[in-house]
Amino acid sequence: MNAFRSFDPKCQRSLLSLFIAGLCFWTSITALLPTLPLYVEFLGGTKQQIGWVMGAFALGLLPARFWFGPLADRKSRKLVLLIGTVVAMIAPWGYLWAKSILLMLCLRAFHGISVAAFTIGYSALVADIAPVERRGEVIGYMSLVAPIGMAIGPAVGGSLQMAFGYDPIFLSSAGFAFLAFLGICQVREPQRDQPTAIPSSTSWRQKGLWYFKMLWSPPLRVPAFVMLMVGLIFGTLVTFLPLSVKESGLNFNSGLFYSTAAIASFLVRVPTGRASDRYGRGLFITGGLICYFLAMLLLSQTTKSNIILFAAALEGMGAGIVIPMMITLITDRCLPEERGQFFSLCLTGFDVGIALAGPIFGSIAEQWGYPTIFALDAVLALIAVISFAGFSSKTVPLSLKFAIGQAKDVYSLN
Known part of the structure; x- marks a missing residue:
């Protein structure tokens, strides 16, 4: 906490x-994780339709x-954050009235806009404030x-859901988003240089x-590729873990998986x-991806409660290392006035993974069951490890050294 004590009181x-x-924002979003797939099933959705609805979240994320x-x-940054919290307030009210799969799909896509806005604004604003040496x-x-x-939301x-049904979940999600909106209103954004961005007159084709x-x-x-693999894994867990637990017949609250992971x-x-400020980002990203691999391997092999919780701990460690380290790595590699664009592009890989996970793995689950999709997730994590260890720097030897903490990041601007 010494880094925070060095800031002035306003900061x-x-x-x-x-x-x-x-x-408050993430509590609002994650309160729906263990229950929304069950709600879609309650409305009469098949496994594949559940996958489409959950994956539609990323359809709003991607263009946004x-x-x-x-x-x-x-x-x-503050304006973008406010937009994200407003969307997060509105979407859960729509779930209250949605009685069809098509309407749920549209609302879920709209809800995804909130995460697109909040993650970009939040990451960029924190990176603006953080000093380079303690980033x-x-x-x-x-x-x-x-x-x-x-940890709070899924629990x-x-x-x-178990005590009162679905309506209180949606109301509480909207309430937490409102508290997030009030919090953002109190934030003061620091001054920074303006970017040399694409002119507004540029065509959409040229922008693309x-x-x-x-x-x-x-x-x-x-x-971005590593985040694509992580997004596929995360999308599978969000969409199919509650259904896998239910199908196995375990007396287990799937919300505990997400809480343990958190x-x-x-x-x-x-x-x-x-x-990572001392030893570099590469070593920790590699370790986090290995945690993902082990977690998915365990989920593909067992349905015992204690093993599921152990897999949750490994998955949580992977997410807790890989995602913030990737944000820090991208911060190292770009100028302050480019951070919003760099974050949006890197996180697009994560969004695409979430969007594809539901439909693709839903079809696989229909034919081969849930253990198969978790085994495929383990393969994806292994591909991510190999890709990062072999291609994260200018040459394969340099990449391998960076991935095990024996070389600096050649793309860092610091």
């Missing part, structure tokens, strides 16, 4: 307000990323909002080519963030 208040807002990234750089530590602390919110959502060129640049393409994620973020 400390902004960080505290931002932290509380982030905590390309708009909110430049907006955060050109206008305001990993500050981002590690501030990224705790996601695991803490995930609240699962408990409300520019974004693709940036995405394929050496600093971004491997992180606790594990919480415990690893601060020490790894601080250590």
